[in-house]
Amino acid sequence: MLENKTNFDTDKLLDEVLLAEPEFTLPDNFAGMVAEKVGQRFAWEQYVKEFLIYLAVIVGIVAVSAGMALIWFEADWKAWFNFLTSNMAMVAAANFLLVFILFADKVLLRYFMYKSTTD
Amino acid sequence: MKDGELVQQVLNGNNNAFRFLVSKYQRLVLHVVGRMVGQQAEVEDICQEVFIKVFKTLKRFRGDSKLSTWIATIAYNTAITHIRKQKRRGEVSYNEQPALIGMEVDSGLNQKIIEKEEAKKYLLQLIETLPVNYRTVLTLFHLEEFSYKEIEEITGMPEGTIKSYLSRARKILKGKIEKVVRLEQTNIFADYA
Numbered sequence: 378m379l380e381n382k383t384n385f386d387t388d389k390l391l392d393e394v395l396l397a398e399p400e401f402t403l404p405d406n407f408a409g410m411v412a413e414k415v416g417q418r419f420a421w422e423q424y425v426k427e428f429l430i431y432l433a434v435i436v437g438i439v440a441v442s443a444g445m446a447l448i449w450f451e452a453d454w455k456a457w458f459n460f461l462t463s464n465m466a467m468v469a470a471a472n473f474l475l476v477f478i479l480f481a482d483k484v485l486l487r488y489f490m491y492k493s494t495t496d
Numbered sequence: 497m498k499d500g501e502l503v504q505q506v507l508n509g510n511n512n513a514f515r516f517l518v519s520k521y522q523r524l525v526l527h528v529v530g531r532m533v534g535q536q537a538e539v540e541d542i543c544q545e546v547f548i549k550v551f552k553t554l555k556r557f558r559g560d561s562k563l564s565t566w567i568a569t570i571a572y573n574t575a576i577t578h579i580r581k582q583k584r585r586g587e588v589s590y591n592e593q594p595a596l597i598g599m600e601v602d603s604g605l606n607q608k609i610i611e612k613e614e615a616k617k618y619l620l621q622l623i624e625t626l627p628v629n630y631r632t633v634l635t636l637f638h639l640e641e642f643s644y645k646e647i648e649e650i651t652g653m654p655e656g657t658i659k660s661y662l663s664r665a666r667k668i669l670k671g672k673i674e675k676v677v678r679l680e681q682t683n684i685f686a687d688y689a
Contacts, residue, residue, distance in 0.1 A: 401530030
């Protein structure tokens with residue numbers, strides 16, 4: 378009789394405890410913090426995507442122009458090749474600079490502007 | 497707002513929609529992660545990680561299951577990965593198998609259990625000592641009221657295993673509290689008669 382009563386009580390107590398909230402907490406502004414972090418990440422990804430599209434368009438235009446010059450205007454590709462190989466460092470630096478300027482304009486500046494408005 | 501619309505808004509880059517999603521499901525994530533990891537210091541970072549993963553993978557959510565189930569799955573997997581990492585670093589003893597039946601109850605705690613509230617606190621502490629799979633299914637089933645099918649989807653455990661874990665976890669907790677009651681010979685359950 379006593380055993381049965383104890384079992385019943387224990388079940389009831391257990392049910393209450395299992396429905397009790399665990400003692401873990403998150404800051405009050407947790408949703409805001411996470412949304413801000415995710416917003417910044419979303420903005421960064423968006424800007425990088427746009428930068429890559431710009432880059433692809435520029436590379437495409439350059440490639441098509443070079444192709445047209447070689448095919449229709451009979452440009453001397455050997456002279457181009459010689460120029461590129463003999464000025465490799467300068468050509469690489471110029472390309473790097475142009476890509477960096479584009480990256481800074483399309484990604485970095487926009488991202489930091491966005492970040493400064495949300496922080 | 498329905499979950500489908502909410503997901504679409506988030507995918508369109510609406511930051512307020514994501515904020516709403518986080519507020520709506522942070523309690524669920526906190527419960528799953530908290531119960532599994534068991535350390536307040538790490539809970540916030542892991543919860544953040546969960547929601548960042550939710551954001552990154554949201555485009556893969558097809559609506560086959562409820563959004564809550566899908567988020568709980570991410571929370572479960574993130575917490576499991578964290579526990580395994582800790583285990584590899586030797587910071588925690590990750591016990592996936594039950595080994596508690598017959599374990600002696602801490603005598604220091606026994607002395608303190610004299611009232612109902614303390615009994616509850618003691619039981620909550622006991623839950624934290626259960627193997628992680630037991631704690632997880634208890635939380636998902638009782639606290640979050642997921643069905644067996646949904647828990648199966650979240651954890652990848654077969655339904656039979658879930659039922660078995662639930663029943664064994666209850667048995668362990670019941671056994672321990674009854675043992676304490678017998679030891680103390682106090683009527684801490686008077687209010688429950």
